[in-house]
Amino acid sequence: MFKTERMKRVLLLGTMPALPETVDFLYRTGSFHIIDYKESDDVFDIGTPLPEAERASRRLLNMMSISQNLDMDEEDMPVVEKIPVKKIQAEIDAAISNLELEISSEAHARKEVKNLLAEKNAELSALHPLKHIDLPLALLRDYDSLAVFVGHVKSDPEAEFSVLGVDYDIIRGEASVFFVDKRAEREAAEILGRAGFSEIPLLKISEKPLVAIHRLNSEIGDLEKRLAGINSRIDTLRQRHGLFVIASLEELSIEANRAETPLRFGTGHHSFIVDAWIPASSMKRLQEGVSGIKTGIAELIELDWDSKTEGPPIKQKNPKPARPMEMLMEMFSLPKYDEVDPTFLMFFTFPLFYGLMLGDMGYGIAILALVLSGGFTKLMQKLGMGGGAPGLNKILFYSGISTVIFGLLFDEFFGFEILGHHVEFSIMGIEFPVHRASPETVGAMLMLCVYIGIAHLFIGYVMGFFTVKAEHGLKKAILEKGGWILILVGFVLFSFAALPALVHGTELSFTSPQILTGIILLVVGIVMTYLVEGINSVLELPGLASNLLSYTRIYAIGLSSVGIAMAFNENMALPAIEGGGIGIAIGVIVLIMGHTLNLALGLMGPLIQTLRLHYVEFFSKFYIGGGEKFNPLRYRRKYTKEA
C-alpha cells in the first residue's frame, strides 16, 4: 500500500527460431518492462526487425495518407464498435487500394481548387485599393512617352510636380496614380520617394478594376461551391470508411511496433537476449509461460541488481478505490523504488481538504451530478483536456461526497442555511451545524486548519523517516526526520503557549512547563538536524511556521466561496425576488448565473489549493520522487479487438 510493486530484474534468453513467438509472448503477458539493449560486447548486436516490419510500415504509411486526406481527427473519433483484427487483416489490402482510388482524386481536386482560390483571393485584395480608378488597367502601363506610378503616398506631392515643368496628371484615392512625362521620370520618382511612396504591383489584368473585382468575386463563388461539393463528398467517404480507417491505423501501428520490437533486444547468430524488469509477483507465472514456448528454446533467468546504481520502474500498488489518486502522483513525479508512496493517504486527505474548502451541499450535489452524468468529461474534452478526464472524474466524485458531508456540518446549501435550528447535533462536544461565515467561528476554524496542518506535516515527517531509513539507515532517519518531528512538536507547544501573549499583549512567562518543554524540544531537534543537514536546518525553521499557517487557506478559500454565494443570494437575488413580478424572474436568473460562476470557481479553486497543500507543504517533508513509470510491452487497443 505504501510501497510500490516489487520488481525483479530478468534476462530472457532464447534461440533465434523462438524470436517471433517470444515477441508475441512478451506483448500478450503485458508484464515486461524492456531495457533497451546496448551493444557492449562482441557476442550480441542490436537486433533487426522481424521480416513483416517492412510490409506493416508500408501499409501504415498508405493508411496514414488516406486518413490525412479524409481529414480524420484521431483523438475525437467515438468508439462506435470495435472491429475484429481478423476482419482488418482480411480486408486491408483491398481497402487501401479502393480508398486510395476513391479519395486521392478528390484530395487532388481539392488541392487544386484551394490553390486557385488562394490565387484569386490574392488578386482580389490587390485590386481593392484601385477600385476608384475608372480606367481599364491596361491603360496604366506600356507607354513610350508616359511614366505611370501606382501606389500609396503619405503626403500629397502635387506642389513639387507642378514646378517640374512637364505635363502630369494625378488620380487620387486609396491608392493614387501618377502620370508623368517620360522625360521627367527620374525626377518624379525622387519626388514620390520623398512623399513616402510605396508601389502597388500591377496585375496582368486589362479590365477596369471594378469589372475585374466583379468577375473575380463570381469566380471565387464558383470555386467555393466546388470546394464545398468536394468537401461534402469527402465527408461522406469519411463517414462510410472512417471507423475502418482508424481501426486499421491502430492495428497497423501495433503490427509495425511488434515487428520492430527486436530492435530493443540483443541478438547473435543463433540466439537472442532480452533485458527486462517484471513484477516480482509474476515471476513464477512468466517462467512457466516462457517454458511453454515451442518454436525454440527459451528461458527466463533472474538477475541480481544493485539498488545504488539502478532503479526499477515504478508500478504503483494501491487498493482499488485509491487508484484514481495515482494520477496525482504521476502529475507530480512518481516515487522512487524505496520511497513511501503517499497515494493511499491522499485518498483520505485530498477529499477531506476539498470538502472543508467547498463545504456546501448544493455545490457538492452539483459536482456529483456533473461527474455522474458525464458532463464533466464532456467539459474537459471541450477544453481540450479530455485525457485527464477519467482520473479527475473519480477524484472529483470522492471530493463531491466529502463536500456534501461538510455542507451538512456547515449547514450550507448554495450559500443558504437550510437546516437552521431545526437540526442540531453534536459530535465530540462540538455543536453542529457550524456556520463558517459567522464571526464567532472564525478563530476556531482558523485553529482547526492549523491543527490539520500540524497533523499533516507530522505524518509527512513520519513518512520521511521511513524513506530515509530505507535509503540511509536508521541513525540518519532518527537524526534528520526525528529531529524535525521534535522541532515541529516543540514549535507547536511553544507557539500555542506564546500566542495569547502575542495577540493580547499579556506577559510571556518563560517558566511555564509548556513553554519550557517546547523550547527544550526545539533545541534538541535543531541540534539533531544540524548534525545531518548543517545550517540548512536552521534556515528552514521559518519555513515550518509559514507551512503551518499556509493551511489556513483551507478556511480562507471556503470563506470566499461562502461569501460569493451569500452575496448573490442575500444582496442581489432575494431583494429582487421580494420585489415580486419581474423581480422574481431576475432574481432566479441571478441565482442561476451567480451559482454557476461560483461553482466553476469552486471546482477549480479547492482542487488547485488542495493539490498545492499536498505538493508543496506535505511533500516537501519527505518526498523525493523521480521514479520511471513501469511501461510494459502490450497492445493498447481502442478501436479493434482480438478474435
Added chain:
Amino acid sequence: MVLLNDAGAIAMAAGIAIGLAALGTAWAEKDIGSAAVGALAENEKIFGKAMILTVIPETIIIFGFLIAFLLMGKM
C-alpha cells in the same frame, strides 16, 4: 467631514493588509506563471514542479489574510 473612528481605521487597515498582500502575490506569480506555462509547453511532464513554483508566492496573501483577521478581532 467624518472623522475616522477606531473601527473604521481597523477595517481600512485590514483591507490594506489583504489588498497589498494580494498585489504582492499577483506580482510575484505573474512572472513565475508565464515562465511555467512556457516550460510546460516544452515538456508537459514537469506539471507538478511548475505548479509548485507558481504557487509559492501564495503564502504571501495567506499572511495578509491572517493579519486582516487578527485586526478584525480588535474591532
